[in-house]
Amino acid sequence: MNTKQAFEQFASWLTTPLGQYVLQSESAWYDQRSVDLFGYRAVQLQLPGLDALRANRISWRCAVADRGSVAVHCLAHALPFASQSLDLLVLPHVLDFAEDPHGVLREADRVLVPEGRLLLTGFNPWSLWGLRRLQPGESPPWQGHFLPLPRLKDWLALLGLEVMQDDFLCYRLPVQRGRWLERSRLLDVAGDRWWPGGGGVYCLDVVKRVRGMCIIEPAWRRIGAAGVTPVPVAEDRGDLL
DSSP, X not given: OOHHHHHHHHHHHTTSHHHHHHHHHHHHHHHHHHTTOOSSEEEEESOTTSOTTTTOOOSEEEEEESSSSSSEEOBTTBOSSOTTOEEEEEEESHHHHOSOHHHHHHHHHHHEEEEEEEEEEEEOSSSHHHXXXXXXXXXXXXXXXXXXXXXXXXXXXXXXXEEEEEEEEOOSOOOSOHHHHHHTTHHHHHHHHHSTTOSSEEEEEXXXXXXXXXXXXXXXXXXXXXXXXXXXXXXXXGGGO
């Protein structure tokens, strides 16, 4: 299955009861993390059904994807933006279905300005949701990459992208029956406390760090005026008063 088909099926899956649970949980997280981020340009890549920039106050906002009702059609690893031109880039589950997740991160690093922010979400393989993908014959999202978070953080660090905060969402059972989803809602309350890192979805708030320049001051030497004797401007002569 190619990337386009995977995203199409994942977008359809988001309309299911379990998908709506993921959509609502992630929308709340994106609202919280993006509301106080400022700059000139903000872009969301893929999943136009999830408006991850709705709470952000940057005036120039744009949704791009490889297809669908978006402003720009493009590939995740070849964004049509100049280097260091975006202040905020949002990747909702893009790495889960991209053919080259590391290439997507390299492209994100290219287009972000220094101190620009990257917000991304993905499915956590070390969770009940990760176990669900082991069943044979599963369709998206269970056929996604489910990248281990330590590996993802290593990729980010190599690019000079620093994780400011990581959060986990969706501790409920990964089942489609609305009754069981509702019965397991207490897992969301207890998840962060009793099973940190075990949520079905990870969320990362990342900043692009750029090493500052070290200013080397010249070794100035004090040079006196040769052969010049200082002359007093006035002489205190009491007999002139």
